[in-house]
Amino acid sequence: MNDxxxxxxxxxxxAGLATLGERFRGAFAACNSEPELRAANAAILGKKxxxxxxxKLLGRVPPERRREIGEQVNATRARVEACFSGRLxxxxxxxxxxxxxxxxxxxxxxxxxxxxxxxxxxxTRVKDEILDNFRSLGFEVAWGPEVxxxxxxxxxxxxxxDHPATDMQDTFWxxxxxxPPDARLLLRTHTSSVQVREMSTHAPPLAIxxxxxxxxxxxxxxxSPMFHQIEGFLVDERVTFASLKGVLSEFVRRxxxxxVPVRFRPSYFPFVEPGAxxxxxxxxxxxxxxxRTSCRVCKGSGWLEVLGSGMVHPAVLEHCGIDAxxxxxFAFGLGVERVAMxxxxxxxxxxxxxxxxxxxxxx
Ligand code: DAH
Numbered sequence: 001m002n003d004x005x006x007x008x009x010x011x012x013x014x015a016g017l018a019t020l021g022e023r024f025r026g027a028f029a030a031c032n033s034e035p036e037l038r039a040a041n042a043a044i045l046g047k048k049x050x051x052x053x054x055x056k057l058l059g060r061v062p063p064e065r066r067r068e069i070g071e072q073v074n075a076t077r078a079r080v081e082a083c084f085s086g087r088l089x090x091x092x093x094x095x096x097x098x099x100x101x102x103x104x105x106x107x108x109x110x111x112x113x114x115x116x117x118x119x120x121x122x123x124t125r126v127k128d129e130i131l132d133n134f135r136s137l138g139f140e141v142a143w144g145p146e147v148x149x150x151x152x153x154x155x156x157x158x159x160x161x162d163h164p165a166t167d168m169q170d171t172f173w174x175x176x177x178x179x180p181p182d183a184r185l186l187l188r189t190h191t192s193s194v195q196v197r198e199m200s201t202h203a204p205p206l207a208i209x210x211x212x213x214x215x216x217x218x219x220x221x222x223x224s225p226m227f228h229q230i231e232g233f234l235v236d237e238r239v240t241f242a243s244l245k246g247v248l249s250e251f252v253r254r255x256x257x258x259x260v261p262v263r264f265r266p267s268y269f270p271f272v273e274p275g276a277x278x279x280x281x282x283x284x285x286x287x288x289x290x291x292r293t294s295c296r297v298c299k300g301s302g303w304l305e306v307l308g309s310g311m312v313h314p315a316v317l318e319h320c321g322i323d324a325x326x327x328x329x330f331a332f333g334l335g336v337e338r339v340a341m342x343x344x345x346x347x348x349x350x351x352x353x354x355x356x357x358x359x360x361x362x363x
Contacts, residue, residue, distance in 0.1 A: 148187070277308055
């Protein structure tokens with residue numbers, strides 16, 4: 001062991017401790033953030049820190065002085081550590097205080113981009129409202145498929161085989177993979193097919209409504225190849241045209257207002273006899289102030305057609321296995337888009353299916 005060298009090492013450590021002195025106090029006090037403080041601490045106690053390098057020399061100090069020098073180094077380290085912890089606490093307290101004194105964060109502020117809220121499509125709303133209306137009049141709600149048998153859509157409803165509605169021009173005939181070769185399937189052209197389905201499977205008394213999509217080869221501002229209908233019918237003993245008038249007048253008034261004029265006009269549908277179209281007084285020019293002739297909605301007539309209806313044809317009852325001598329009934333059908341267009345003043349049916357949020361958000 002080289003005494004001189006050992007003495008030098010002890011002296012070097014003592015000199016280092018003296019250089020460090022209490023300098024760390026000022027350095028820590030000058031730090032104003034935790035990362036800054038940790039960096040300053042690392043410069044002394046870190047792997048390559050000022051005090052750590054002195055500590056590394058300790059092994060080379062002669063044994064008789066090692067303890068004394070070691071104690072000096074450790075005492076310095078303890079003071080640095082205590083000073084560091086003290087300053088760290090001060091900084092945390094200062095940050096907490098600044099938080100508490102800052103303008104409070106308003107938890108009730110809405111987010112910057114609130115998620116847009118959706119709502120039911122106007123067609124769905126009007127359809128549900130109409131079904132609810134009939135439900136409250138005692139009707140039950142039924143459902144039928146959109147891909148239908150020709151017999152349910154046409155034949156059993158007494159359409160003659162060559163009726164123009166069955167034409168390729170009007171009807172979407174479909175081939176369904178796996179269907180029997182003689183199955184004649186189509187996209188239903190009206191919801192009247194639900195009449196056939198319900199009357200063939202249930203015995204009177206029956207009061208049923210149904211709503212849903214129907215399809216026709218039509219495409220212009222007031223016709224869409226896909227649109228929605230509501231169908232309803234009531235079959236029992238002693239049902240008369242007066243029952244039809246009573247129920248449908250009540251329904252129309254619920255839908256368009258209690259004072260709306262209602263009229264029944266003879267019309268033809270193969271599955272009813274007699275058949276009637278129901279008109280209401282034009283809701284756009286109801287006050288006939290002399291400008292009626294220019295009303296584009298009723299084309300100056302003062303009336304709007306809103307429903308098809310009639311007494312169920314005895315042939316239809318028989319096709320469905322219902323005794324037409326004992327039972328009579330009335331039926332009706334209406335377009336949901338037409339109701340929505342009249343109610344909201346929508347000029348073009350296609351707007352309802354383009355799904356432009358700028359349009360839909362208006363309802
Ligand atoms: N199915 C007819 C159509 O689509 C509407 C209709 C008319 C239904 C008279 C009926 C009815 O039940 O009696 O034009």
